[in-house]
Amino acid sequence: MGVLRNPQIVPTLHLFPSSKLVPVDDVVLATQGDTAAFERVYRAHMPRIFNLARRMAGPDAAEELTQDVFVRAWQKLALFRGESSFATWLHRLAVNVIIERFRTLGTARERFLADSEAVLDVAPAVRTKHMDLSMDLQAAIEQLPHGARQVFVLHDVEGYKHEEIGDMLGVSPGTSKSQLHRARQTLRGLLNKKVAARES
Amino acid sequence: MSEQRRFGESDHEPLQQDDVLKQAISEWRDELPTRDLWAGISTRIESQPVTASRRVVFTLPQLALAATLLIAVASGLTWMIAHPPAAPNNNGPVIQAYGAPEEETQGKIVQANFADAQFNAAVTDLETILREERGRLDPRTVLIIERNLKAIDAAINEARMALNDDPANPYLNSHLADARRRKLDLLRTATTLASAGGD
Numbered sequence: 599m600g601v602l603r604n605p606q607i608v609p610t611l612h613l614f615p616s617s618k619l620v621p622v623d624d625v626v627l628a629t630q631g632d633t634a635a636f637e638r639v640y641r642a643h644m645p646r647i648f649n650l651a652r653r654m655a656g657p658d659a660a661e662e663l664t665q666d667v668f669v670r671a672w673q674k675l676a677l678f679r680g681e682s683s684f685a686t687w688l689h690r691l692a693v694n695v696i697i698e699r700f701r702t703l704g705t706a707r708e709r710f711l712a713d714s715e716a717v718l719d720v721a722p723a724v725r726t727k728h729m730d731l732s733m734d735l736q737a738a739i740e741q742l743p744h745g746a747r748q749v750f751v752l753h754d755v756e757g758y759k760h761e762e763i764g765d766m767l768g769v770s771p772g773t774s775k776s777q778l779h780r781a782r783q784t785l786r787g788l789l790n791k792k793v794a795a796r797e798s
Numbered sequence: 799m800s801e802q803r804r805f806g807e808s809d810h811e812p813l814q815q816d817d818v819l820k821q822a823i824s825e826w827r828d829e830l831p832t833r834d835l836w837a838g839i840s841t842r843i844e845s846q847p848v849t850a851s852r853r854v855v856f857t858l859p860q861l862a863l864a865a866t867l868l869i870a871v872a873s874g875l876t877w878m879i880a881h882p883p884a885a886p887n888n889n890g891p892v893i894q895a896y897g898a899p900e901e902e903t904q905g906k907i908v909q910a911n912f913a914d915a916q917f918n919a920a921v922t923d924l925e926t927i928l929r930e931e932r933g934r935l936d937p938r939t940v941l942i943i944e945r946n947l948k949a950i951d952a953a954i955n956e957a958r959m960a961l962n963d964d965p966a967n968p969y970l971n972s973h974l975a976d977a978r979r980r981k982l983d984l985l986r987t988a989t990t991l992a993s994a995g996g997d
Binding site: 633645648649660661665668669755778793 | 810817818819821822823825826827831833835838839844
């Protein structure tokens with residue numbers, strides 16, 4: 599298992615404490631400039647933000663992006679009005695920070711999968727008993743253009759709708775839908791190839 | 799994923815249970831950073847204290863109340879300008895204080911100077927009016943007026959005692975005249991308020 603190979607990998611259950619575990623008072627204190635309280639807020643929310651950044655932007659950029667997210671959160675804390683949970687507010691802020699990072703990188707054509715781009719396997723692959731799918735997915739998603747990767751993570755992992763994704767990425771909901779469709783096909787193809795290679 | 803679908807149901811065809819992608823997502827493990835990121839964050843936020851830039855947002859009822867108050871105040875001011883308060887007592891003289899030692903009569907208005915005799919007479923007249931009309935004033939207003947009158951009287955008495963020792967002292971004379979003027983102004987304001995019914 600990855601846990602044994604990589605000491606940094608720990609079970610999800612331990613990484614994602616409920617946001618209810620973070621006393622609201624810490625957010626209030628942080629809003630008043632209490633850095634110790636803000637550090638507690640950081641400790642509670644960092645794992646989820648780090649993994650969001652890792653999935654959307656890749657492991658190389660995740661640490662720096664996580665820092666950027668919390669610095670931005672500190673700057674914007676005064677604007678948190680409690681209309682949503684702090685976790686939801688922070689998550690949306692993190693998505694925006696991550697998208698901003700890549701918005702300036704390349705043109706839309708480079709960010710997204712082109713219609714003509716090869717799809718390795720159109721048909722859904724059958725469920726496999728292999729336990730290395732997590733690593734395979736991590737490797738496969740690295741091959742997606744940033745835009746397509748963000749659509750996939752935001753929709754299939756984070757649960758946003760195409761309308762919301764379109765707003766965040768500055769594209770139409772239709773573009774988000776088509777990118778998700780092609781990203782899924784590409785990822786299935788790559789995963790099936792990995793599985794097939796291990797089984798042969 | 800524990801946090802999946804936190805923002806509502808997907809609006810795209812959901813992944814099938816036997817889809818390798820579905821399984822891969824569910825097994826996509828979380829990781830932790832290879833280093834403590836807080837030190838870097840702490841350094842960066844140290845120079846950026848949280849500013850008190852919270853936006854003040856009013857609710858609709860609050861805005862409605864503020865608008866109503868604004869209209870009421872504006873209407874009140876307009877009414878006061880159009881309907882100046884009547885003289886406190888049409889039967890008696892209106893006493894107006896001034897600093898010159900002269901005395902002249904303008905209709906019913908008697909101007910008082912600050913020589914002791916005239917000053918005392920003016921004060922007595924105003925105090926009489928105030929006594930008769932005080933029932934029309936809010937008790938809290940009466941309390942404030944009386945408290946201020948006591949303070950002014952104390953200042954006047956102190957100045958008088960000091961002038962006994964140094965009658966030519968310009969500062970003490972000026973202080974006494976100023977205290978008397980303030981007492982007359984306060985009494986005039988109080989009687990005007992009382993005559994207007996405390997409005």
